[in-house]
Amino acid sequence: MNVQPLTQHRPGDGAAAQFSSAPPLSLYVHLPWCVRKCPYCDFNSHVAGAALPQAAYIDALLRDLEADLPLVWGRPVISVFLGGGTPSLFEPDAIDRLLSELRARLPVLAGAEITLEANPGTLDTGRLAGFREAGVNRLSLGVQSFDDACLKALGRIHDAAAARRAVQVARACGFERLNLDLMFGLPGQDVDQALRDLDTALAAEPGHLSWYQLTLEPNTVFYSHPPPLPAPERMEAIYEAGLARLAAAGYSRYEVSAYARPGHGCQHNVNYWQFGDYLGIGAGAHGKLTLPDGIVRLAKYRQPATYMARASAGQAVAERRRLDHDERVFEFLLNALRLVDGFTWRQFGERTGASLGAVRPRLQEAARQGLVTVDAHGARATSRGFDLLDSVLECFLPTSVDA
CATH class of the missing domain: 3.20.20.70 (Aldolase class I)
Structure with missing residues (x-):
């Protein structure tokens, strides 16, 4: 394709x-x-x-x-x-x-x-x-x-x-x-x-x-x-x-x-964890799609009766929002760092559309704390970082990401 x-x-x-x-x-x-x-x-x-x-x-x-x-x-x-x-x-x-x-x-x-x-x-x-x-x-x-x-x-x-x-x-x-x-x-x-x-x-x-x-x-x-x-x-x-x-x-x-x-x-x-795309259908289902105008998240109506009525009218989407730069970066890391193998720099660029400058200082700080390993190919959580994953992710909260 x-x-x-x-x-x-x-x-x-x-x-x-x-x-x-x-x-x-x-x-x-x-x-x-x-x-x-x-x-x-x-x-x-x-x-x-x-x-x-x-x-x-x-x-x-x-x-x-x-x-x-x-x-x-x-x-x-x-x-x-x-x-x-x-x-x-x-x-x-x-x-x-x-x-x-x-x-x-x-x-x-x-x-x-x-x-x-x-x-x-x-x-x-x-x-x-x-x-x-x-x-x-x-x-x-x-x-x-x-x-x-x-x-x-x-x-x-x-x-x-x-x-x-x-x-x-x-x-x-x-x-x-x-x-x-x-x-x-x-x-x-x-x-x-x-x-x-x-x-x-x-x-x-x-x-x-x-x-x-x-x-x-x-x-x-x-x-x-x-x-x-x-x-x-x-x-x-x-x-x-x-x-x-x-x-x-x-x-x-x-x-x-x-x-x-x-x-x-x-x-x-x-x-999901590699920040791929997915359609979500059904009551309360969520989706994430890469579209020409950016990455969007969709959420469907939660209550089954409401959902069925709205979906039957072709209007099942309760919320649609486009992720900004910091959200794209954070959501990618939120998912990818859950994987033992972490992610490659190529995956980061292809899935977020962001430059490495957006995360490099934060990754380096997390590496100094022994929470992640960074090399020429990508990054992944250490054994200690896996056990303290919430602490790792705090380094990349949207308010802290360098655009």
């Missing part, structure tokens, strides 16, 4: 930003309903009623996409991610229709990664087989824990037996690309419990593990009524021992909380 160079000039940017090509494009589809809202969840999710409006919602998704198509016309899609909420609440026939209609409107590459997020409490053999037949080729299971007491504390609808069964059935249904979401630092959890969880996940031999600490996010039940979490020294012990176990089992850490065997990294998320 030939992509025309994109140029931008904005007062205060200095020289016009030069984009030699558009970055890879992904598609995110938000399916916002779940059985029950978990007390730690700050995602745009809503408790499902007696019956999901599956057909009507897919109609709205397609109208939403059609309104966005002029922004990406002709660009191939490298990955599709069905997130939520709990997308596995949708019937396999609905997912089949959705994916077929998406392919009719977008040039989704052959062999593109198609991910579905799923809750073990919503799955059985028939549903998983149906999702696989519909074209889903990567499954992300929200296990969170294999301990019944921890699952109850987290408000999950499944138990440990359901989690183990979901992994086994997913394998039997042909899901070779499998991710398990697993948390540590759970209410009342000790070191042995956390490592037993991790060992159970490793024994299942998924290609990918998302292993991360429970955090108390604003606007959640846990934030308003904090549960008893492990002390910091216990968290540190879990973390250090867990890293050793993951490495010994052959899982390479390639992002802050992502670990994979060779060839099993999440292509969709890597595109």
Whole structure:
């Protein structure tokens, strides 16, 4: 595909930003309903009623996409991610229709990664087989824990037996690309419990593990009524021992909380972290696109009923804003420094349209603090910087970036 160079000039940017090509494009589809809202969840999710409006919602998704198509016309899609909420609440026939209609409107590459997020409490053999037949080729299971007491504390609808069964059935249904979401630092959890969880996940031999600490996010039940979490020294012990176990089992850490065997990294998320482009359709979905007049972010209406009404009228966009110079630089670093390999200078220039002068002094200061490594090819966080990533990113807040 030939992509025309994109140029931008904005007062205060200095020289016009030069984009030699558009970055890879992904598609995110938000399916916002779940059985029950978990007390730690700050995602745009809503408790499902007696019956999901599956057909009507897919109609709205397609109208939403059609309104966005002029922004990406002709660009191939490298990955599709069905997130939520709990997308596995949708019937396999609905997912089949959705994916077929998406392919009719977008040039989704052959062999593109198609991910579905799923809750073990919503799955059985028939549903998983149906999702696989519909074209889903990567499954992300929200296990969170294999301990019944921890699952109850987290408000999950499944138990440990359901989690183990979901992994086994997913394998039997042909899901070779499998991710398990697993948390540590759970209410009342000790070191042995956390490592037993991790060992159970490793024994299942998924290609990918998302292993991360429970955090108390604003606007959640846990934030308003904090549960008893492990002390910091216990968290540190879990973390250090867990890293050793993951490495010994052959899982390479390639992002802050992502670990994979060779060839099993999440292509969709890597595109986010490398500041690629993505369309976002669905209630509350966000998108980031490189356009002739710069990089824009789009956000869709959050409430499902409002979204469906607006999308059906071709007006699903609730907010559209163009990133200024400092925002482009900061958002690139916010994502790229999450990757173990960091970024190259070429990637920085191509994805931000900014000069190295915009970040060099700040990178040098972070390097002096031992937080990043800078060489002739690019930059990446050190081991210490990875553990103190918020401190690294503070160096590049928009108010601090040298334009």
